Amino acid sequence: MKVEGKIAHESLENLSSQQENPQLSTFNSKLKIGYDGKRAANNLTGLGNYSRSLIEHLADQYPENQYLVYSPKAKSAKQIDAFFEKENIQLKLPQDRFLWRTLNILKDLLRDNVQIFHGLSHEIPFYIQHTPIKSVVTIHDLIFLRFPHYYKLIDRKLYEWKSKSACKRADKIIAISEKTKQDIVELYGTNPDKIEVIYQSCDESFKTTLSQPTLEKIRREYNLPDKYILSVGTIEARKNLLLTIKALRNVRDDYKLVVIGKQTPYFNEVEKEIEALALKDRIILLRNIPFTDLPGIYQMAGIFVYPSFYEGFGIPIIEALYSGVPVIAAKGSCLEEAGGPKSIYIEPTDVNGLSNRINEVLANPSLQKEMKEKGLEFVQKFNSPLVTQQLMNCYLNILK
Structure with a gap:
């Protein structure tokens, strides 16, 4: 596993060196922002609505940018179809499905010259911190740690591992409330300066x-x-x-x-x-x-x-x-x-x-x-x- 990780790391470093510097003239050109779009492209409630709403509002308010939504698949449904009809929102499907969301998505992000990747729900790809791509992760809550009896042990451990790792590796953490920020600081030992509270709106x-x-x-x-x-x-x-x-x-x-x-x-x-x-x-x-x-x-x-x-x-x-x-x-x-x-x-x-x-x-x-x-x-x-x-x-x- 360590050998595979080293090979993946070296492969990404090679690809990263070929990518245009994503921070050159950032403020004079369009941004390319990538999103973990699994829920935006497939869920009709909850985090699906949150993800689509967030990206749609950005696309409307800042139409000069490109918003690339990465998902292993996409469901055909009225609200999802309408979401991808926007000119500056693009669905990106995997070129290599193997370990795509956790690792191989980075190859696609680098090829697409994505400057920022936003994990909309508790996780970001591994090794993204070794690429030129800046990363943001949204943490909605740590209820699985505050009320562990509501969750199966394996689910709880997986959620904790993914979210704690993402908080450690991301350039910025977005908490959806002050309470969630307090939980991240207390339970994960995260520097509060790394966390920004940005509330959600509704439809x-x-x-x-x-x-x-x-x-x-x-x-x-x-x-x-x-x-x-x-x-x-x-x-x-x-x-x-x-x-x-x-x-x-x-x-x-x-x-x-x-x-x-x-x-x-x-x-x-x-x-x-x-x-x-x-x-x-x-x-x-x-x-x-x-x-x-x-x-x-x-x-x-x-x-x-x-x-x-x-x-x-x-x-x-x-x-x-x-x-x-x-x-x-x-x-x-x-x-x-x-x-x-x-x-x-x-x-x-x-x-x-x-x-x-x-x-x-x-x-x-x-x-x-x-x-x-x-x-x-x-x-x-x-x-x-x-x-x-x-x-x-x-x-x-x-x-x-």
Whole structure:
């Protein structure tokens, strides 16, 4: 293995010497920026949406650059196809598939004269530090170390190995929250000066108020009640839906709970609790909702509740604030960063605390108005143009 690594290293050094100096006249020419595009080219939710949104905003705001998306394959889907139709975004498939994402992708990056490579989720290619290519890695969270019992041992060790190695070798680390930055410093011993916090935004569709006829059409499509509390997120133990279910028993009964999320084995516990508390008639479970309908479902909600034990940031909170919905979330991770000072925070184990705060908001129109207005004001710090400018400044700074 050491011999193979040495050969690979020497091969890359030879190829690197043939590459044009990527930092010559950087500020007088177009940039070529490469991305680990596995999720951008294949995932329709989560990190796929994050990756496409980040690159699309860069491509729109800085159209003079080329954005090369490297992926071993690409799924055919409406949003992915539209993403690659942009003139300055290009899909790059492997010339040599063997160990491509971890090593041989470097040959393609060097041939394409890429100046910066951005690993969008916890990893970058090995040996990239021995090439002229500058590297950036985004770390979303270290939940697998904070809450190891949620992960299989082999998965946890793999995630730790990849992310710790990437943090050590990258020229710059992007953390998506101050909390994640603190975790990287504490758990990996990383110099905090190497880490830059750049928040995420959400899809632009959440920032536009839909017309009443459109909202009513969505309401009929999913048989939504006139008054409801909304929960969005994978139905897994860490997201803590059970707390919301238990709290619902003591919430005024003219409000139902609408739950949107992919089900995991944890859902069996949720079902048992719903049955035990006789709440089946008050809970609406929705799955596989088209992304285009989500903003409308948010906008019609009375309150958004997000009692997760731990998050790297909390995009659903941003979506709710842009949608003009009061937010109640959990203390203990980074959700205060996403929700701002006028959202309400409870302990993630406090059932009575959650039900009391829900009832307090529902009974107080002036409080609702303040939470909506101040929440929308706060969330402007996550506007896409600002976040995109911060990211481009990060790229330019590592090329200096």
